[in-house]
Structures are given as structure tokens and as C-alpha cells.
Amino acid sequence: MIMGYNHNLMYKGEIFHVQTEDSGVANPHFVTVLYRGGAIVSSKKTSYSDILKMENLPVIIEDLMKEQHKGMMRRLKSGEFDEKVSSLPSPRENREK
Numbered sequence: 001m002i003m004g005y006n007h008n009l010m011y012k013g014e015i016f017h018v019q020t021e022d023s024g025v026a027n028p029h030f031v032t033v034l035y036r037g038g039a040i041v042s043s044k045k046t047s048y049s050d051i052l053k054m055e056n057l058p059v060i061i062e063d064l065m066k067e068q069h070k071g072m073m074r075r076l077k078s079g080e081f082d083e084k085v086s087s088l089p090s091p092r093e094n095r096e097k
Contacts, residue, residue: 002030002062005069011076014091016041018076020069022061028052030065032072034081037091041081044068 004021020032034041
């Protein structure tokens with residue numbers, strides 16, 4: 001199992017959290033999730049069951065995870081999720097419930 005990645009990003013005055021976690025070779029996939037105020041904005045799951053027998057598997061998985069993690073941050077900064085985020089309750093509204 002590869003150590004995961006976590007980043008908080010400020011975008012348009014709000015804090016977003018990007019988290020990427022590996023499930024390990026027994027369940028060979030990793031998932032990147034983009035959150036705003038605890039609400040999931042987007043997620044991406046990638047299987048690596050087809051490469052389990054490759055040499056240097058941990059290095060390959062780590063590189064794939066880093067690229068997916070950075071890709072989610074780039075997608076946020078490019079404005080790809082702006083419309084979806086505008087339809088979500090504000091983080092303040094979530095805390096008041």
C-alpha cells in the first residue's frame with residue numbers, strides 16, 4: 001500500500017481538499033476525491049489490477065497516484081467544477097444543519 005496524498009487548495013475564496021488513497025494490492029485501485037466543506041465535488045477511481053506483476057510496482061503506482069492527484073487539482077483550478085460547486089450548499093449551510 002502506498003502512502004496517500006492530501007492537499008488543501010484555496011480556489012475562488014473557498015478551501016477545497018484533494019485526497020488520494022491506495023487500497024493496496026489485495027484490492028488494486030486508488031481513488032482521488034475532491035471535497036468542499038465535506039461534500040464530494042468529484043472522484044476518480046483507477047484500477048491497477050492489470051499491472052500487478054510489473055517490476056517496481058510501488059514506484060509505478062506512486063507515479064500514477066501523483067499524476068491523478070495533480071490532475072484533480074488542475075481540473076479544479078481550470079474551472080471544470082465551477083458549475084457543480086455553485087449548486088452545492090455552502091459549507092456554512094452544511095454546519096448549520
